[in-house]
Amino acid sequence: MVNRSSLANAIRALSMDAVQQANSGHPGAPMGMADIAVALWHDNLRHNPANPEWPNRDRFVLSNGHGSMLIYSLLHLSGYDVSIDDLKNFRQLHSKTPGHPEYGYTAGVETTTGPLGQGIANAVGMALAEKLLAAEFNRDGFPVVDHHTYVFLGDGCLMEGISHEVCSLAGTLNLNKLVVFYDDNGISIDGHVEGWFTDDTPKRFESYGWNVIPAVDGHNADAVLAAIASAKASDKPTIICCKTVIGKGSPNKQGTHDSHGAPLGKDEITATRAAIGWEHAPFEIPADIYAEWSAKEKGAAQEGEWNNLFAAYAAAHPELAAEFKRRVAGELPADFSAYAAEQLKLIDEKAETIATRKASQNAIQALTAKLPELLGGSADLAGSNLTNWKGCQSVKVDQSGNYLHYGVREFGMAAMMNGITLYGGYRPFGGTFLMFSEYARNALRMASLMKINPIFVFTHDSIGLGEDGPTHQPVEQTATLRLIPNHDVWRPADTAESFVAWQVAVEHTNTPTSLVFSRQNLAYLKKDAEQLANIRKGGYVISKEAGELKAVLIATGSEVELAMKAQAALAAEGVHVRVVSMPSTYMFDRQDADYKNSVLPKGTPRVAVEAGIADYWYKYVGLEGAVVGMTTFGESAPAGELFKQFGFTVENVVNTVKGVLTAA
Numbered sequence: 001m002v003n004r005s006s007l008a009n010a011i012r013a014l015s016m017d018a019v020q021q022a023n024s025g026h027p028g029a030p031m032g033m034a035d036i037a038v039a040l041w042h043d044n045l046r047h048n049p050a051n052p053e054w055p056n057r058d059r060f061v062l063s064n065g066h067g068s069m070l071i072y073s074l075l076h077l078s079g080y081d082v083s084i085d086d087l088k089n090f091r092q093l094h095s096k097t098p099g100h101p102e103y104g105y106t107a108g109v110e111t112t113t114g115p116l117g118q119g120i121a122n123a124v125g126m127a128l129a130e131k132l133l134a135a136e137f138n139r140d141g142f143p144v145v146d147h148h149t150y151v152f153l154g155d156g157c158l159m160e161g162i163s164h165e166v167c168s169l170a171g172t173l174n175l176n177k178l179v180v181f182y183d184d185n186g187i188s189i190d191g192h193v194e195g196w197f198t199d200d201t202p203k204r205f206e207s208y209g210w211n212v213i214p215a216v217d218g219h220n221a222d223a224v225l226a227a228i229a230s231a232k233a234s235d236k237p238t239i240i241c242c243k244t245v246i247g248k249g250s251p252n253k254q255g256t257h258d259s260h261g262a263p264l265g266k267d268e269i270t271a272t273r274a275a276i277g278w279e280h281a282p283f284e285i286p287a288d289i290y291a292e293w294s295a296k297e298k299g300a301a302q303e304g305e306w307n308n309l310f311a312a313y314a315a316a317h318p319e320l321a322a323e324f325k326r327r328v329a330g331e332l333p334a335d336f337s338a339y340a341a342e343q344l345k346l347i348d349e350k351a352e353t354i355a356t357r358k359a360s361q362n363a364i365q366a367l368t369a370k371l372p373e374l375l376g377g378s379a380d381l382a383g384s385n386l387t388n389w390k391g392c393q394s395v396k397v398d399q400s401g402n403y404l405h406y407g408v409r410e411f412g413m414a415a416m417m418n419g420i421t422l423y424g425g426y427r428p429f430g431g432t433f434l435m436f437s438e439y440a441r442n443a444l445r446m447a448s449l450m451k452i453n454p455i456f457v458f459t460h461d462s463i464g465l466g467e468d469g470p471t472h473q474p475v476e477q478t479a480t481l482r483l484i485p486n487h488d489v490w491r492p493a494d495t496a497e498s499f500v501a502w503q504v505a506v507e508h509t510n511t512p513t514s515l516v517f518s519r520q521n522l523a524y525l526k527k528d529a530e531q532l533a534n535i536r537k538g539g540y541v542i543s544k545e546a547g548e549l550k551a552v553l554i555a556t557g558s559e560v561e562l563a564m565k566a567q568a569a570l571a572a573e574g575v576h577v578r579v580v581s582m583p584s585t586y587m588f589d590r591q592d593a594d595y596k597n598s599v600l601p602k603g604t605p606r607v608a609v610e611a612g613i614a615d616y617w618y619k620y621v622g623l624e625g626a627v628v629g630m631t632t633f634g635e636s637a638p639a640g641e642l643f644k645q646f647g648f649t650v651e652n653v654v655n656t657v658k659g660v661l662t663a664a
Contacts, residue, residue: 002292004221007042008034009276010077010289012249015069016272017282018090018097020263025091025099028246028259029067032218033152033183036242039224040181041074041295046147048299049079052107055328055424056147056306059110059126063119063153064183065100066261070152071109072097077285077293081107084283103422103450111422112450115442117160118415120180123151124166125419125428127178127237128395128404132375133425135400137324142313144306144324148232151180155193158182158201165412170237171209174397178237179228183218185246191257202241211236218242249276327373327425330509339370340503347495348532351524356557357459357517359498361386364429367502368392368402371427374506375420377404378431378457379413385431385459404428410436414443417454421447427506431457433465434474434516437481447512448486454512455505460519461491462611463646464558469636479616481514488586491516491610493542493560494524497583500535504587511586518558520639525560525581538587539580539599543567547576551657552600554580554620555609559628559648563609566653577657582620605660611648626660628653 011034019025046058062071069090075082082096089095096106100114110126113119127149134145157163170178182201186193202214211234213227224242231238247259250272264272273279280286314321326333333339343366352359368374368389378387388403395401406413410432417428437444437458447454463473481489488511490501498517505513525542527535534540539554543564555563563579570577580599582588588596600606606625608617614629621627628647635642643649 002289004035004038004042006289007038007293009249009278010285010293011037011070011073012276013273013278013280014073014076014087014283014285016264016269018069018072018087020266020269021088021282022091023263025069025263026066026261027069027264028187028261029064029154029183030070030073031250031254031259032185032244032246032248033067033070034248035219035221036152036181036183036224036244037070037074039221039228040150041078042293043225044228045150045295046302047108047295048303049108049296050300051303052080054303054306056145058147059123059149059423061110061119061123061126061149061151062101062113063123063151063157064116065113065119068097068099068101071101072106075106075108077290078295088283103452111419112446115446116156117162118443118446120151120153120157121162121166121412121415121443122419122422123149123178124170124175125416126423127170127175128173128416129420129423129426130177131173131175132395132400137320139313139317139320142309142316144310144313148177148179151178152183153180154183154185155188155197158199159197162411162415165409166416167205167210168208169407169409169412171205172397173395174209174235175237176235179231180237180239182239182241183244184241185244187246187255187257187260189257189260201239205239209236211238213238213240216240216242218244219248251275330424332507333370336370344496344499344503344532347499348527350495351526352495353521353523354495355518355521356492356494356498357386357519359492359495360457360459360502360515360517361389362495363499363502365389366499367506371506372402373425373427375402375404375426375428376430377406377413377428379406379410379436380408381432384433385457387429387431387457404430406430410439411443414440414456415446417456418443418447418450418452421452421454422450427453427455429455429457431459433460433472434458434477435460435472437477437514444481444487444512444514445484448484451486451510452512453508453510456512456514457517458514459517461516461557462518463630463634463642464518464520464611464639466519466639466642467636470633473634474612475630475633476613478516478612482585482616486511488513488584489516490514490584491557492583493555493557493581494522496524496527496532497535497581501583504536504584516557520558522558523561525564535583536587537591537595538584538589539582541578541599542581543579545576545578546571547574549578549601549604550575550661551577551605551607552580553577553607553609553653553657554582554600554617556582557610559609559611562648562650562653565650566657569650569654570657575657575661605664607653607657607660609648609653611643611646624660624664626656628656
């Protein structure tokens with residue numbers, strides 16, 4: 001048997017060689033964590049390189065994603081579809097080995113990491129999903145969901161505020177199958193961390209309710225293995241604090257920030273080879289080390305055992321097994337479209353005047369009856385976001401449930417939702433005020449980058465929030481959310497648009513959705529069958545012109561009704577305009593040219609109306625058009641007064657249209 005130090009040195013050699021060839025990267029963390037990686041990946045991790053999607057695999061997250069050559073080396077050595085040529089192409093265009101691990105690029109990478117702290121947050125979501133799915137589907141004698149979630153992280157992840165948010169909640173929820181390895185090497189980019197990071201990490205995690213294993217020698221395989229065994233036996237989440245040397249093996253750069261984020265250099269790599277006794281050429285791994293590292297045979301056997309268990313489970317519980325397979329595959333029920341169509345018909349017939357946040361809650365009520373995979377939640381605003389519903393059950397320490405009280409943790413909530421989504425089996429949605437999307441923003445961006453489909457619910461969508469004032473009144477948030485690539489943003493005008501927004505969000509497979517809802521009541525805008533069908537296209541003619549078309553009014557949310565009132569006032573003066581409701585610019589932009597031209601005829605003057613930042617809408621109205629929107633922050637006053645103060649009146653919209661027509 002090849003000794004563990006040789007297995008670790010294979011990681012060190014591949015990591016320093018790949019970083020050197022790319023002339024960029026981070027060799028220090030992979031070299032320092034190599035011994036811990038051997039203890040976990042060689043001796044403990046349950047996974048099958050031939051099937052990275054095996055539902056009952058252990059999840060592994062490299063939260064300190066800058067050390068990406070660690071996971072690439074592990075994937076290559078253990079038998080995943082990551083070749084030696086892929087390692088040689090580290091950080092090159094279109095390679096399987098980008099600078100930071102990216103979900104969807106590399107087989108075996110569970111989540112995209114790099115922005116520090118989000119990996120641990122994703123992992124908390126994964127561990128929570130495992131616990132909930134086990135509670136929902138496991139039966140006596142059939143533990144079909146039974147595995148661990150492992151995380152590597154460093155000082156940087158622990159300094160990021162999001163780590164406090166999610167690790168606190170992980171302790172409260174008692175996620176005992178979450179095991180975190182803290183790479184305590186005392187070094188960050190700027191040097192020795194004692195000048196800016198002196199937290200007592202073990203005490204911090206003890207206060208969270210974690211099982212803490214302190215002062216483990218991260219270069220002693222037996223010590224790490226004993227810590228893992230203790231973690232697996234614990235009824236709490238565990239952090240294993242591993243004292244390591246960054247750049248371990250490099251005689252002149254180990255233990256310094258010089259090995260953190262730059263190639264070691266040819267001379268130092270030569271010296272390192274000599275120091276660790278690695279006599280092989282760059283990217284050369286001996287056959288016996290490959291054989292010892294390979295997890296193919298062991299992984300196939302582990303999955304085979306699980307397949308036999310699941311077959312017996314299916315025989316004993318056929319309906320549960322079928323539902324489990326549907327949920328894990330991320331498939332909607334076969335009759336979902338018909339069900340949604342019937343619900344929309346009922347909503348149209350009811351024609352309620354209510355706040356769209358309430359319309360959202362009604363949609364949730366209808367959808368959860370059909371989709372048990374919906375896992376709701378809110379960042380301490382359930383009564384305001386209305387993301388709860390009649391019959392929902394709160395997730396607690398020792399029970400299953402379908403509603404999460406995230407506490408005041410907007411960023412943590414969003415990043416955990418990403419982890420839950422990546423895990424599979426659930427479609428999470430979570431709510432906060434639109435203003436606080438700012439706290440969650442980087443997690444929303446990561447969801448879009450990973451092409452996954454969580455649903456973010458944002459209420460209190462404009463100056464219509466009123467007396468809470470500009471600190472809580474979102475102005476630029478809806479527009480900037482729309483600027484995130486691969487991110488669908490809906491701002492519905494009434495109950496029908498709110499339901500369709502939810503339906504489309506649920507149907508998305510590789511696009512996250514932000515749903516933006518009002519605090520104040522909005523009137524129902526009656527629609528014919530064609531208009532109801534066209535809502536899902538993102539933009540549609542909600543009120544046609546009564547005579548020769550002179551201009552188009554484009555509006556969203558609470559301003560659609562305003563646009564229709566302005567349309568009536570203009571018609572009384574013989575000026576005929578059309579009103580287009582555009583709840584989702586993302587969906588509208590993806591329609592064919594003929595449809596878009598039928599809604600927004602070329603050459604027709606346009607005016608956009610939205611109680612948000614004006615600049616975004618010039619994309620649709622052109623520089624020759626106009627926007628009735630916000631150019632400043634709001635004020636503290638009743639909503640009705642604010643709409644008048646900032647020009648959201650029939651008179652101002654009418655005058656703006658006239659001004660555009662005069663200029664034309």
